[in-house]
Amino acid sequence: MLKVQVTSPGEIAVVDAERPTPAPGEALVRVRYAGICGSDLQTFTGNQPFASYPRVPGHEWSGEITEVNGDSGDLRAGQLVTGNPYFNCGECYSCRRGLVNCCESNQTMGVHRDGSFQEYITMPVDRLYPADGLDPKHAAMVEPFSIGWHAMNRARVTERDRVLVLGAGAIGMLTMVSALARGAEVHIADIVPERLAIARELGASSAVDLTATTVAELMSEATGGDGFDVVGEATGLPVSFLNAIEAAAFGGRIALIGNGKREVSFNQSMLIRKELDVLGSRNSLDAFAPLIELLQRGEVDISPILTAVVPAFATVDAMRDLLEHAELNVKVLVEF
Known part of the structure; x- marks a missing residue:
């Protein structure tokens, strides 16, 4: 073979x-x-x-x-x-x-x-x-889909949430689809226009190029300045982690999906001030069967x-x- x-x-x-x-x-x-x-x-x-x-x-x-x-x-x-x-x-x-x-x-x-x-x-x-x-x-x-699905499970996403996904690679977009399947309003940000075009096709409420728009501007436009209930970080880059903290609403949740390769410095009081839940998300748990059923029913594309x-x-x-x-x-x- x-x-x-x-x-x-x-x-x-x-x-x-x-x-x-x-x-x-x-x-x-x-x-x-x-x-x-x-x-x-x-x-x-x-x-x-x-x-x-x-x-x-x-x-x-x-x-x-x-x-x-x-x-x-x-x-x-x-x-x-x-x-x-x-x-x-x-x-x-x-x-x-x-x-x-x-x-x-x-x-x-x-x-x-x-x-x-x-x-x-x-x-x-x-x-x-x-x-x-x-x-x-x-x-x-299904396996990469399960990574995003598990992250949105960890972040307790519901139809009442406004979600931002940072990173429009495969995992980021499947994280976005996972949040959309729960009825959430989902926005996504990246620096690659071709990927953002695919995200729009998948149903993103907005797909924002961070080379032309700041996270603060994105948050203001999408939430009226309230911040996002949930932020999924799918790049592992230090700047993306800091962007997630900035974009999250007070009392919001951050799901960390991307594996970081570099240390990031930040003041922990930023997490305290906003009372953020910062959730690591590793692999997936009990996700394969429900995702296969979701795909079999044609509820997501x-x-x-x-x-x-x-x-x-x-x-x-x-x-x-x-x-x-x-x-x-x-x-x-x-x-x-």
Whole structure:
């Protein structure tokens, strides 16, 4: 079978490999589509601190079950599925409390263990979610959708809220869609016009270019100066964190989604003065099934976020293109 392997930082190739064999309790899955995520690019470039090599990237995927070793439950051969790529230990304090997304020994596909950039993978059956009736491309986007969905769960978004999302990458836009699905009024800000155009297509109340408008001006225009009930920070940049504090209403909530790589200095009294809830949001929890149902009912449309589909043999070129032209791509899928 074909697989994409990062042999060392900066070195990536499409190679032949043996098809894996499912262990008891596992299914063999023929991958249909795998999404390229920022963490995959970090693994490729050597900027992912938890990656070891050689490594097959990929944690966003859809596929068809080929066989199951043992009790298949409701699963069947030929069925379209996606899966939770975050493997928790089941023993740490977080896991014992049911917060498996916060597992202290989490292992993520494509980082700590081989991922979905290959024709066949094996997965524990209890980590698979049937996606009958979905476009396989959309099924491969359930995992990134779950990140934004979990963040808006953490921020307790309702139809009464005015929400600002900072960052219009794939996760930012799926965070926006998650808030829209709850009936909130949602605004989004970025510095890339092409991405903002997609956000408008998805239903943003406004999509603001922060190279031409300040956060203070955005807040004044969108809320009359009241501030946003919820701000989702989806870039990880220090300036974006400070913008989130400025944009939030007194008594508001900030959901931190983007992984920061640099320290940020701020006066903690800003949080106290506004009595802000600042919520970290890691991975997702209990999100796959409700999102699949949401997509099956046709209540949301995530197709505008998909900007390219490339064949497996072109994965290396696609990853290099994403590194050089990130502004032109939001979500790129690899077809296996």
